[in-house]
Amino acid sequence: MEGEEHSGAAKYKAEILRKMGGKAKSVYTLNDNEIHVLAGKEDIADFCYYLHDSFGAKLVTVVCSDERQVDRGFVLRYVFAKEKDDVFVFVTAEIRKDAELSFPSIASRIPSAALYEREVKDMFGLLPEGNPDTRTLVLHEQWPADVHPLRKDFAVSTKVGRVHDSQYPFTKVEGEGVCEIPVGPVHAGIIEPGHFRFSVLGENIVNLETRLFYTHKGIEKLAEGMKLDQALLLSERIAGDETVANSMAYCQAIEKIARARVPKKALQTRTVCAEMERIYNHLGTLAGMSTDVGFAYGAARLNILKERMMRLNEQVSGSRLLFGVNRIGGTGIDLKDKAQLVTTTNLVLEDFKRVVSMLRSKSSVMDRLRNTGTISRQVAVDLGLVGVAARCAGVDIDTRRDHPYAVYSSLRLDRHHDTPQHTMEYEVE
Incomplete structure (x- = not known):
């Protein structure tokens, strides 16, 4: 349902049509501050590169959904944010043929897309062509390679048989004095399991590889078919220390759909x-x-x-x-x-x-x-860091201010121009 256009959305929609309209199947506004672009699979990369490099938008997320039951195939949605005017741009592409379950990777030019693409590969079986790292991310070595749990034909009650454990291909750092230190997945504290593979040279960490998701709870699959109030209770329990944030996001999504x-x-x-x-x-x-x-x-x-x-x-x-x-x-x-x-x-x-x-x-x-684990501003931008981690690197970003929700638009949230690069996270917290 299209509504009255947000002034920023109208301006940017016209700009997108002028620059990229020839490659768009359709461009329209929705929910006041959203611009939706439907593109062919072959044009995904061009649209994303334009939004990131020329339009000045930040990649927020990449999501996939299995819409084969309504004859749309698998649908990829790339969400970009224009911070200055609180405008979001959605680039949507449909992948209809089972014989061509792939899509062009954008990770080489937009590094923050890399993990999203690997997650799509695991959960839906779509291959990101051109991604330099297509190792499994969410699924572990015991999981069958041809079973993808977010497809609609995978039931939450499915009992998945274990396959023979294979060796995860960690990146090896070689050289004189380099030592590899494995930590976890079981830890002495109460944190959830995670494996960390450090390659160190003296006290300097040369490379860090992580293996997470040992206790992946399948929240999205569990929510399928739930009543709205049931899913609200589930959203509160995704993570105990994010109860308000996650449940508010869920409520806002339902409220936006229902206007x-x-x-x-x-x-x-x-x-x-x-x-x-x-x-x-x-x-x-x-x-x-x-x-x-x-x-x-x-x-x-x-x-x-x-x-x-x-x-x-x-x-x-x-x-x-x-x-x-x-x-x-x-x-x-x-x-x-x-x-x-x-x-x-x-x-x-x-x-x-x-x-x-x-x-x-x-x-x-x-x-x-001081000077421990520093990150440059450019790397923070490339990796799509947000919150405290981004502000430590000198990135002026705050969702409460840039995309206000609840009553944040009526509150004064100062910009962070005075936060120098390499500020300690301790200080920013």
């Missing part, structure tokens, strides 16, 4: 709870970093602040992890004790400032953090 209006009070409640979730996660991250550099006292102080925020979560929502906050079309809670919320967060802020001052005074902590 439902959400009351302002509910939007305000969502925003407050999203920030509460963000605060306790930042505190937990900083505590973890303090542990990593061997400063247990700093970690303990920060974990105390995290605990205070989680207790506040329980007071305002009934859940330490903020379960039950979001509902389709509104919220499941009402922020009643606003005075307590303000008082507690202000006290946590004051204590946090004291902890930060103490940490900055510890040369043993700062020496281990």
Whole structure:
């Protein structure tokens, strides 16, 4: 359903038609700030390169869906964001013939697409032609090569037989003094399994290979066929520390499809709870970093602040992890004790400032953090980094400001021009 065009969307739609209209099967706007381009498979790369190199848009994600039941074959969607004007561009291509289950890779010029393409290969069986790395990503060596779990003809109840384990082709770094150190997948802590293969030269990490997804839960497949409210509960449980973020994204998707209006009070409640979730996660991250550099006292102080925020979560929502906050079309809670919320967060802020001052005074902590794991701005842009990691590299990006949701458009979120490159993540957190 097409609607009234967002001023930025209208301008950019005209620009896309002028520059690339000859290769587009159709170009239209949707949902106010979205431009949708339907292209042939052979023109995917040209459109993506134009949007990335000339149009100045950032690749946000690549998604695939199995739409063979409605005679569209497999459908690839490349989503680009024009940060300045809050406009999204969707490049869509249909792959209809089973004999040609491939698509042109864009990873050589847009590196942030590489992992998305490998995921599409694993989950749908479409080969990204030209991707220099087509190793499995999500699926492991025991999984049959011809079974692709996000195809519609794969049932969630399917029992998949194990095949003979093969050796994953890790990249070998050779040379005098290079040592290979395998870590995991089983770890001493409570984190989920992951294998890390370090190639080191002295204290310098030359290369790192990762194997993740050992406990992939099949969330997308589980959600197929669920009622909307059931899928909402599932979205809250994708990751406990992202309860509000994931469930809000799900609710916003359903609300956008239904063109439902959400009351302002509910939007305000969502925003407050999203920030509460963000605060306790930042505190937990900083505590973890303090542990990593061997400063247990700093970690303990920060974990105390995290605990205070989680207790506040329980007071305002009934859940330490903020379960039950979001509902389709509104919220499941009402922020009643606003005075307590303000008082507690202000006290946590004051204590946090004291902890930060103490940490900055510890040369043993700062020496281990400075110039460790630095990344250049260009590499951050190429890899599509977001959030704190991007801002550490000098990339001015903040989704709350660039693509505001809930009531973020009415809040002042400063730009990060003053964040120098190679700023420690500790400082930005």
